[in-house]
Amino acid sequence: MIDQPTSPGCPPTGDDKSTAVSWRSWLIVAAVATGLSILFWAPLYQGGGLIGGDIYTYFFPQKAFLADQLAAGELPLWNNRVGHGYPLVGESQTGLFYPFHLLYAVLDVNTAYNAVQLLHYILAFLFTWRYVRQLGPGDTAGVLAAIVYVYGWFPPRICLEWAILGGTWLPLALWMAEQFLTDRRRRDLAILAVTLALQLLAGHFHLAFITQLVLAAYVPGRLWLARQGLPETSVASRFRLLTATALTLVLAFGLAAVQLVPTWELKQASQRDNVSGRKYDPGYGHLPFAYWTQVVAPWKWYDAGFDHVSQIDAGPADTNQIEAHLYFGLPTIGLLLVAGLAWLRQRRIDSRLMLWCGLGALALAYTPAWHLPITRHLPGFGFFTGPGRYSIVTTLSVAVLAAAAWQWLTTRSLLIRRGGIALLVSASFFPLLTWDLWDVSRKQTYAVFMQRSLIDRVDASPVTARLRSISEQPVRLFCDYQNLPTLLGVASTPVYLGLGPAEYFDESLAMPEPLPFERTATPEQIDWLQRAGVTHILSRHPLDTAAWPVKLIERTFDPAFLQVAYHGGDVPLEFHLYELLGSRGRLAWLAPAKSTDTDRQPAVLPRTARLTSYTANRITARVESAAGGRLVLTDLVYPGWKVSIDGKPAETIRVDGMYRGVDVTAGGHDLVWTYAPSSIRIGAVISLVSLVLFVTLSLVRRGRFGLVCDQS
Incomplete structure (x- = not known):
């Protein structure tokens, strides 16, 4: 990989020549990305597994249920194993419509889980490298940024599946946005819409929300404040470009509506409908001010098997070392100090770097819990816990700055004249940084490797x-x-x-x-x-x-x-x-109400109730009774569940505040409960309409749209 030269104090301008990437570079960086994933996660490649954190209390139970239902030929909309059941699509983290989860239909659960994680590590690396290349720095600088972003932020969070699944798409969204602002091609908007939709289909949504916030600041920031590298035609049409980007975000929501509408329905009936309840605290998982020093003093905080952050005064809410993790590697900090001093002396810094400094600083300022009295009541902000997760933006900011610093340093005239020095710097810097991040990933985590995964032991x-x-x-x-x-x-x-x-x-x-x-x-x-x-x-x-x-x-x-x-x-x-x-x-007759007259107690008549089939979306039962009565299915009452008796709709009666009851007359009857929520149908229709609109806008002649015109 050969870096393009740059002017002092800033990365290249981002013209076509400096940002073009050859297939050779793609293959080399893909090999590097794969190699690093093997270095960090070798046991997963060998068929092992992980345990700890939420892996077996949350993610594997969901994925195992999904795999079982797919193997049985059913597309599960309801999870009937956790408690009394919950809407599988609405909860979102099963990711039923996320394309990568098709692997659970063809692979065993552990292999599919590992494959999904590893594929996302490789993709996140490639997307980060490519976004940085779009800004101008060369291949090696892009690789450095990818190392800092991917292996600085994600490995300690390996016990949180949503982290890498959601974080993979942030750099791709930025790459497409940057490329669109530069070239104004409709293709880039199309890929951006698909990217944002995929991020939403993965579930959990917090990193998707953060990605949307970053784009909401990044796009106008590039068009109005940090215009370096943009052609004059883009600057002149910036209002149209901003509008096109905003409409792309709306289209992405439409494409993902089949996931979003059921989640919105659940949100209205969930513990998060009232964010002040004791069971939900949006401040949980913040990054205390004192813990910021982990960036420069990891030895003070990182100790395998001991959570130091929980021992300090964390403020108004609880937190833990995973949610509060923020580390870029000491070599990265050293590189930034050297380049920063030089840039200050020259007093000439790329405006794009200043934009990223601002984004990173704002994200870091949000990570403590000081903002909760205001933000907990704002749409989106109050829905999620984990303010510490905004540090993903800070990490990407540092990654971009590190890439620019490396590009500036390795294109100094002294290093160019003495190529051996540049080679020596690279040969020592990258292994040292990789080792540093690898070591921290082993100390700062709740996950433990297993040679034989836990789920593979169930049958024994x-x-x-x-x-x-x-x-x-x-x-x-x-x-x-x-x-x-x-x-x-x-x-x-x-x-x-x-x-x-x-x-x-x-x-x-x-x-x-x-x-x-x-x-x-x-x-x-x-x-x-x-x-x-x-x-x-x-x-x-x-x-x-x-x-x-x-x-x-x-x-x-x-x-x-x-x-x-x-x-x-x-x-x-x-x-x-x-x-x-x-x-x-699971199914029982309720006892008839007792009379206050001891001489007039109701006679106990024979009656039976048995389930004849019990699947995720459909339950059938056969009941017999001489006098009828109220039957209770001890599964959760939830919108979308309907009951019929002998093929005729019946009314669901809430029993004990949460179970499904139904009144049945005397005799023998066949009961059927079916789950067909209108929220999924509505979401599917919106997604289908959005898909048709997406295809139409992608294929229609470009000249018919004045909003976005390709630069010839």
Whole structure:
């Protein structure tokens, strides 16, 4: 890779000659990107896995459910394993419509999960390099920027799947925006629309929101403040270019509407509808002021296995070392200091670098929680936790500045005349930076490598075998490892959901706390479990059968799965699987109301209720009764679920504040519950219309549009 020369104190101007990239460069950088991904994530290439953080409490349970349903030939719109169910599309992080997740239909879950992560690391590297090349610096400088951005910000967050999935698209969006402002080609707008739509389809949305904010500042900043490198024709038509970019963002929302509309529906019925509730704090995951020093003093903060940031006064909200991580590498800081002093002496700095300084500084200023009294009430800002995530913009800013600094340094006349010095600098700088970031990625994380992934051990678990042998009704398990038991093919409570139905977070509906995992349950808690349809309990301690209405059905150490899941297999644990007696189960008749007259109690008439099929989007049952009554399905009431009796629509009655009830007359009846939410249909129609509009605008003759004209 050969860097293009540049003028002192700034990168090249961004003309076609300096920003053109050959296929040879693409192949070389792709090889570098792949090599670095192997260096950082070799165990994943070897078929291993990760455990820690949210990996097995959130992401693998979702992806395993998706893979199971796709293998069964069903496109799941509802997840019936977590708690009493939740809208899979609305929650968003399963990413049902994200194209990369098609891998879960053809690969095993662990291989697909690893492949998706690794592909995004490679793509993020390539996109960052290419965006920096669009600004003018050469290939080597672009590689430096990609290293700082990709391996400075993402590896500690490997336990957060959404980080790399969302962060991959930020540099691509900037590349397309920059290229459009320079060349004014409709093709670039089309790719930008697809990029932003893909980022939204990946789910979670926070990094997509940050990307949109960056574009909202970057595009007008380039057109009005940092015009260096833009042709005069672009500057003269800047209002039209800004309008075209804004309309592209609107089109991206339309393309992703099939994901966004269901999420908006869930948001209205979620714990985030009231951001002041105790179960949701938008300040969680901020970056305290004191923790900013990690950038220049990593030895003070980074210690494997110890979270230093949680030991300091973090301010008005909690945080952790992953959400608050910000590091660029000490060699990067040294490079910026050297170049910065030289630039100050020359008093000549590229306006684009000043723009990035401003963006990075604004993002950094947002990372503490001081702004919450205002921003928690603003659209978008109050929806997400993790102010520390805005540091992704700061990291990209530093990456761009580092690329410009490298370009300036390596094109000094002394280094050009003495090529050996430049080679020596490169040969020492890049390995040192890579080692520094690799070392920090191992110290500053919750994730641990496993030679054999946890999900590949599920079938070897005796608890799995026992639960799968239960055929009377679907199992709902009470367990202290949130969501993990869903990997065994059963439903599990309590739940862990970042965006979930409000019923799970309503204190009047949830199990009374503290939860009875290491204590005897109260009568109120046992009553809640029975009414909630919990059929089994998995405990790490033997239960007192005098206080618990349970029957022991399995006692095991489960060294293959549960031992590893809880403590990595280092601490021997005994697991006890109980059947909970007196539970409603998944489907039950409600007892008739008792009369106050003891001589006139209602007669107990024979009646039965059994599920005949139970899938993600459809449930069928056969019921028999002599007098009829109210039937309850202990799954969550949610818009889109409809019930019919013998093919005729029936009214859903909310039972105990959250379950699906229906009144049934005497006799035998067939009941069918189906999930066909209007939000997905509306979103799909909007996406289809947007796709037609997108294709039309892409194929129509350019001369018909005065908004954007190609430069001939």
